Amino acid sequence: MSNETVTYSLESVLKEIKDSIKEVNQKMDTLQQDVNQKIDTLQKDVNQKIDTLQKDVNQKIDTLQKDVNQKIDTLQKDVDQKIDTLQGDVTEIKIAQVEIKSEVKDLKEQVRDMKGTQKNQIWALITLLGGSLITVSLRALFSNNP
Numbered sequence: 001m002s003n004e005t006v007t008y009s010l011e012s013v014l015k016e017i018k019d020s021i022k023e024v025n026q027k028m029d030t031l032q033q034d035v036n037q038k039i040d041t042l043q044k045d046v047n048q049k050i051d052t053l054q055k056d057v058n059q060k061i062d063t064l065q066k067d068v069n070q071k072i073d074t075l076q077k078d079v080d081q082k083i084d085t086l087q088g089d090v091t092e093i094k095i096a097q098v099e100i101k102s103e104v105k106d107l108k109e110q111v112r113d114m115k116g117t118q119k120n121q122i123w124a125l126i127t128l129l130g131g132s133l134i135t136v137s138l139r140a141l142f143s144n145n146p
Helices: 002-144
Strands: none
Touching: none
16 A cells, blocks of 8 residues: 555655646746736837837928028029129119210210311301401501501
């Protein structure tokens, strides 16, 4: 009998060991599932946060791009307006230049005419003086001889 008791005891111990191993395995499986579930949950949370952050960054970039585009458009309009104003000023200057050239040409013609008129006036004066001298000389010549 003593053999049976030892055998039974050994079987009992082996069964206990097996049961303990099964329990440990079950606990390990449960722990593994819990860890996997927590990792999955953490991964989902991280992905959601990254997605939210990416959306925020994209939204801020879009807003910044719109602001930059509006400022560039405003600047372009200002530059275009200033160029148009300058072009108008250049056109006015060209028109004024043409008018000044025309006036200078007219003045040159008037000066030329005045030079010609002065020459004519001088010749007329010389002729008048010459005629007066001749008249005075003739009178003096004829008036001295009565």
